[in-house]
Amino acid sequence: MPRTDLETLEPICQRVTLNIPENCPWQWDKEFNLALTVIDRQDEIMVELPLTLEFSNKWDFDTIGDADAAIGDFFQAGFGVVPGQKIFTMDPVNGVVLYATWWPWGDDERISLRLGLVSVFGDKLSNADVKQLICRWLNLE
Helix, strand or coil, X not given: CCCHHHHHHHHHHHHHHCCCCCCCCCEEECCCCEEEEEEEHHHHHHHHHHHXXXXXXXXXXXXXXXXXXXXXXXXXXXXXXXXXXXXEECCCECCEEEEEXXXXXXXCCEEEEEEEEEECCCCCCCXXXXXXXXXXXXXXX
């Protein structure tokens, strides 16, 4: 059963998606257990603005070391952070952090945007719960 104590994160996810072009549908990234969309570089400013407004923190290669240990360790171990990449995080809600990753492609023409949840303390979310919550919030089947 999914956790209902995280429902305050749903409107944030929905506002983040408002500027994503229609030709950039969300899909489920099974490898990382995240929602994924790929945008064109020309839409960068329009799509990044809601991330900057909605998320409490913005991290990059130079600043990820300043993040709380649980957050920094999660991103360094699970993804690695290289120059040009950005991570947006909310403050924890009942031990869970909503985050977005912003990964420009090597061709400098596209950007992968992913949304996910990570438990930083308390009861851990299962991969199935993460998928169910994020998919429901993004209307992703």
